Amino acid sequence: MRIEVVAFVLSGGKGERLLPLTKDRVKPAMPFGGSYRVIDFVLSNLIHSRIRKIYILTQYEPRSLEKHIFEGWTPIFGIGRYSFIRMLPPKQGSDSGWYNGTADAVNQNKSYAWENKPDIIDIFSADHIYIMDISIMNDFHYDKNADLTISALPVKCETASKKYGVLVVNDDWELIGFEEKPENPTPMPGSNDYCLASMGNYAFNPQVLIEELVIDQHKETQRDKSIILQNPDRYSSHDFGFDVIPAMLKRGRKIYVYNFNENYIISTNKHEKSYWRDIGDLDEFYQANMDLLKDEKDVNLHNERWEIFTRSSCLRSPSINGRSIISKSIISNGCEINKSEIDNSILSYHIEVSENTKITGSFLMGYNHIGKNVKIKNAIIDTFTYVPDNTRVGYDIEEDLKRKLTISNNGVVIVPRRFKF
Secondary structure (H helix, E strand, O other), X not given: OOOOEEEEEEEOOOOHHHOOOOOOOOHHHOXXXXXXXXXXXXXXXXXXXXXXXXXXXXXXXXHHHHHHHHHHHHHHHOOOOOOEEEEEOOOOOOOOOOOOOHHHHHHOOHHHHHOOOOOEEEEEEOOOEEEOXXXXXXXXXXXXXXXXXXXXEEEEHHHHOOOOOEEEEXXXXXXXXXXXOOOOOOOOOOOOOEXXXXXXXXXXXXXXXXXXXXXXXXXXXXXXXXXXXXXXXXXXXXXXXXXXXXXXXXXXOOEEEEEHHHOEEEOOOOEEEOEEEOOOOHHHHHHHHHHHHOOOOOOOOOOOOOOOOOOOOOOOOOEEEOOOEEEOOEEOOOOEEEOOEEEOOEEOOOEEEOOOOEEEOOEEOOOXXXXXOOEEEOEEEOOOOEEOOOOEEOOOHHHHHHOOOEEOOOOOEEEOOOOOO
């Protein structure tokens, strides 16, 4: 059916659990999978879902993201009334200020959505790696005549325990309760082992959204969640998940939950199952990249009918020189490999690898020079980092700690941007 949709993409979070990789860039601007940035996935989903009016809300360290959007995405949309992509940083004026939460960010820009007279306002996160046909969720929302629809991922209860916000629904998938990182999550209908984890992706009835934002706006800003829980009618952190949605539920709004496992995307020969991956911390980010190298992949990035669009940082083909050995790896444009071995690794744009070097189980994020006789294992090397000759990374934890490098819980070595060995 023909539904007019406006999308807000939330792209301002600090991503503190991904430090030092997010020290100089917002999480959605992080390189991923060799050629992409994290935000490319949600924007590609919107394009394929025929949603062409997109506002990107930015805040923390937006420069890298702004460059990526301006050079890579603006040409795709052009500048027009019926198809556009616009960046909305915090503004100055009578009704402005630094965004105090996800709901406050949308509230400060609600006039942009309202002027387009949409049937649905989508609010989606740019913090995850996911492939999704959003139009199917919007159809579900429209058919239910819902005030709000929340996308949810079925996960094992033991996995969600103390980690995810859990949605409790009745047999018609209408929301009846919300549990904030519970120790014992309530199971989903039809399963005792799985519960519904909120994905932080929403479809709103526009009028209801505006009304709820106005109500939330007039509450006193409070960061202490325990104080908010004692008096939610007075205090708010202006967050959709913690403040707005529980208040809507309390007021009896018509809220439904969309089962992400029922989503699919179009492919060349058949419908493919949708994909979602959390990259909330260093180990999850590392593993999400390494998953792209598995023999049996959970996500297909070569689907001709659901391409992931991006801004290419280099048009030069990669060059493999001498007797180099490349196995189970992704080598991006502009890379030059000289008589070295690359195994189970991802090399982003503009990486030069000198002779007799071995890189295994690692993600190099781009614009790196790797010297001769270097050994790198189980590491993430951030951009613009020069690794000198005869250096080892990931082979001796004590040595890496003496360099004051970050070591993840699973032992992945993180070399920050422009690090000096």
